[in-house]
Amino acid sequence: MVAIDLGSNTIRVLEYDCTSKTVLNSYEKIVKTADKLVNTGEISEESITRIINAIKEAKEKINFNNVQAVTTQALRQAKNKKDVLEQIKNETEVEFKIIEPNEEAYYTTFAATLCLNKHNIQYKNMFLVDIGGGSTELIISNKKELISESFPIGIVTTSQRYKSIEALEYGIRQDTKPFKDFINFIKQTYMPDVFVASSGTPTTIAALKIGLDYKSYDGNKVNGVEVTVADLDEWMDKLLKMDMRHREKLVGIGRGDLIVSGIMIFKEIFRLTGFEKCIVCDMGVREGIAFDYCKNKKL
Numbered sequence: 001m002v003a004i005d006l007g008s009n010t011i012r013v014l015e016y017d018c019t020s021k022t023v024l025n026s027y028e029k030i031v032k033t034a035d036k037l038v039n040t041g042e043i044s045e046e047s048i049t050r051i052i053n054a055i056k057e058a059k060e061k062i063n064f065n066n067v068q069a070v071t072t073q074a075l076r077q078a079k080n081k082k083d084v085l086e087q088i089k090n091e092t093e094v095e096f097k098i099i100e101p102n103e104e105a106y107y108t109t110f111a112a113t114l115c116l117n118k119h120n121i122q123y124k125n126m127f128l129v130d131i132g133g134g135s136t137e138l139i140i141s142n143k144k145e146l147i148s149e150s151f152p153i154g155i156v157t158t159s160q161r162y163k164s165i166e167a168l169e170y171g172i173r174q175d176t177k178p179f180k181d182f183i184n185f186i187k188q189t190y191m192p193d194v195f196v197a198s199s200g201t202p203t204t205i206a207a208l209k210i211g212l213d214y215k216s217y218d219g220n221k222v223n224g225v226e227v228t229v230a231d232l233d234e235w236m237d238k239l240l241k242m243d244m245r246h247r248e249k250l251v252g253i254g255r256g257d258l259i260v261s262g263i264m265i266f267k268e269i270f271r272l273t274g275f276e277k278c279i280v281c282d283m284g285v286r287e288g289i290a291f292d293y294c295k296n297k298k299l
Contacts, residue, residue, distance in 0.1 A: 001066040003289035004055075006096055008034035008074035008133025009156050009258065010200060011051060012286045013058045018294035026219075027058040030254040034074040034134040034156040042080045048087055055092040068289050069096045072104050073134035073154065101137060101150030104130070107288030109141045109148075112196050114291060115281035119224040127192035127273065130199045130284065131155065131265050133258075138179060138269075140186040149182045155201065155261040165240070169264060176268040183272045195275040198284040201262025202227060204251050205235055206280040214252040219282030226277045229270045236263045 005012045009032055015025040031050040033043060058064075075081045075098050089095050099107075108130050116123065128139040134154040140147050153175045162168040186192060206225035207217050239247050239259060248256040270278070 001068060001290060001293055002062060002064055003286045003293070004067060004069035004094065004096075005284065005286040005289065006031075006033060006051065006069065006071035006075070007285070008037075008072065008135070008154050009255075010133070011054050011058075012284070013062060014286045014290050015062045016290040016294065018297055021294070025062045027062060029054040029057070030252055032133070032156060032254060033071075034154065036160070037074055037078060037134065038157040038160050041078070043074060043078045043084045048084055052088060052091050055088070055094055059092075064094070067094055068293055069094050070099045070103075070107075070285065070289060071096045072099060072285070073101075073132060073150070073152070074156075076100075077134070077152070101135070102148060104150070104285060105137050105139045105148035106146065107285045107292065108137065108198055109139055109146055110288040110291055111283035111285070112198055112281050113141070114287075115223050115283045116194070116196065116279070119279075121194065121224070121279065123192075123194035125186075125190040125192040125194075127186060127195050127275075129195075129197045129202075129266075129269055129278075131197070131201050131262055131269075132199055133157070136179075136265060138182055138186075140190050140192060142190070147186070151176075151178055153265065155258040155265065158261045158265070159257050165260070168261060172261065172264045172268060176265060176272070179269065179272055183269075187273070192273075195273060195278045196281055197227070197266070197278050198281045200255070201259060201266055202278065202280045203282050204255075204259060205231055205263070205266075208235055208250060213250045214248075214255075222280060222282045225280045227280055228277050229267060232263050232267050232270070236260065239263075 003014045013027040036044045126141045130137040133156040162171040206222045244256045251259045
């Protein structure tokens with residue numbers, strides 16, 4: 001089967017074999033679905049073209065058989081969502097389902113749980129963060145419960161809202177204030193004992209920490225890497241001192257400005273939670289879709 005997650009910044013495709021429980025192939029590309037959304041309220045024609053081209057490119061290396069395709073925050077809020085999905089379907093034959101934040105949290109948690117199990121990381125209550133292009137999901141999960149809240153704060157929309165580093169820093173501090181009540185609630189009620197993060201910013205910093213760049217990126221090596229605030233400060237400083245060409249060689253074309261927003265949001269979550277370290281998992285929504293499909297598939 002093929003699982004596709006069209007996020008607000010990146011499209012991620014996974015070909016997975018349910019019988020052998022192995023990844024057969026994968027593909028991802030930055031498409032900036034949420035580009036200009038904060039100003040227009042719509043998915044732009046340029047973004048639609050990037051998405052369609054990426055799907056066609058993915059089809060060249062992956063057999064699109066039994067496709068389960070979902071999309072998240074950017075399409076949830078776009079005024080032209082119906083037309084966008086219809087155009088994508090007409091040109092690629094892929095039909096996307098817009099999932100709600102609680103479904104997104106479920107898939108992300110499913111994948112993160114397997115990631116921790118694979119690395120023999122024991123915990124009672126997992127605090128999980130997914131910093132996306134158009135929203136940030138905060139999740140608390142254990143064997144009995146999954147509670148999540150989605151906030152319309154993402155790296156693409158935030159980057160396009162604030163025009164300078166100073167404005168970005170101040171804006172993110174204000175925009176993430178709504179995180180505080182939810183985080184205080186889970187700290188008092190559940191006392192989480194492990195902090196986990198998936199999505200592009202955490203995985204990028206984890207990769208840079210172990211000596212990988214965008215071209216040499218390996219999700220299997222990133223899974224389980226620990227990241228601290230000191231790591232975020234170190235890489236923020238290094239990235240800001242680089243010219244954009246060098247920066248994008250490390251983090252990916254089109255992500256040079258976004259990574260700064262992502263690091264700032266990530267740092268605020270560290271500050272609000274009081275955690276000293278975070279375990280990074282490359283496995284996210286697309287993996288959760290695949291694992292969930294296979295679990296429920298009637299053989």
